[in-house]
Amino acid sequence: MFDPRLLRAFTAIVDAGSFTLAAERLHMTQSTISQQLGRLEDAVGAILIERSLRPVEPTATGERLLGYARRLLALQQEAEAAMGDPVGTASIRIGVPEDIFNAAMASTFSDFARRHRNIRLDVTAGLSRDLKRRYRNSDFDIGVFKESQPDPDCRAAFAEPMAWFESIDVPMGLEMAKERAIPIPLVAFQPGGLYREAMFERIEREERRWYVAFAASSLHNVLVAVEAGLGLSLLPVHAAQDYRVRRYAPFGMETPMVVALYSWEGAGAVLELVDAMQATLAARAALFQPHTEPVSIRT
Known part of the structure; x- marks a missing residue:
């Protein structure tokens, strides 16, 4: 067909x-x-x-x-x-990371859908690297991805603060931070996850022993594992706010990543949706950068 x-x-x-x-x-x-x-x-x-x-x-x-x-x-x-009724006869395919598809983004999609009853929104949530690969293969019309640096054709980019987190109820303890001989348990994504490699690179720079205590394919499962005290993890600050986790002070903050918005088309209903998604991402970024203007790039 x-x-x-x-x-x-x-x-x-x-x-x-x-x-x-x-x-x-x-x-x-x-x-x-x-x-x-x-x-x-x-x-x-x-x-x-x-x-x-x-x-x-x-x-x-x-x-x-x-x-x-x-x-x-x-x-x-x-x-x-x-x-007789054009509802859902056209589609816009969208790829977004799991934590980007939150209540605010869902509301943005809902508002758009009410104005365009003929358009069906097909949304896929997943890992940024897989989503971006599929976007480049034209599987999506619009994509939001987390990456170290945005490509030149991105329409907007916003800083994503990153930090190390531990459980509030089962903290790792200061002895682990001071005693370099103690291996550090890590909670990680499955191979291919963006945060996984950044986490390993930081631990290697610290010249610390480590092991993966728990690995998962979803952000929610990683956060639940950290919450339970299975280990430390490097995660977006925004995603951790609803879990019983806290920043692991000995490691402090990390270099921010980027949330980048891409779209193949730049006119009509797709552009309207892209603009609405950009505004939602800007509001999200402002929650953790109240004194800094979000980086916004339009092509």
Whole structure:
């Protein structure tokens, strides 16, 4: 089954004779429409547009597909009209880290959904590195990721304060901080987690012995393990506020990470949602940086 969005991009390029003009008509960037054509060509297993010609023209395979593409898109429009109610007929795919999808962000999505009943929001929560890889593969239209440095094409970036945490009820004790021979128990994400590597690097710089006492794949499970006294962990300050954990004073604060917002498209309803998400992220950042303006980058 061909993705209608990819077919729409293909027919728009043929009709316009230009990637640039087709992107303008569909309210997306040229790189996005080129990527969508590339995904369709991968699915078909053949080149569909002769890019060296001006204006661009379909290849022989493209001509064969063009008639089917127009019929499929027409059938989709007929089906939408027959249904009578456009609710959920379009989608915006979003990837966010687990702790970014909080009550404030859910409210932002809810407000947007009430204004755009025809759009369905498909939200995936997970680890930043996996989410960003999927975003670069065009699995998401909008992405929020935590990283050391944002890429040049990010739309906004905000500092994410980081600190070491221990249990309030079962503290590690000062003897562990003073006695370097005592191995430090760590609570970590599974391999591939962003905080995991930063935590190990800091412990190595301290020239301390350590071991992983508990590993989990979700932020909630990591925090519950720290709360229970299984070990120390390096975590976002914002995420720890609702758990019985406290900052581990001997290690202090760490270099902040970055929460970066990305979007392939820069117009229409997607841009409206991106702006609303940016405002929510700015408010989140201000809670822990009341005297500092959040870093905001718009492209």
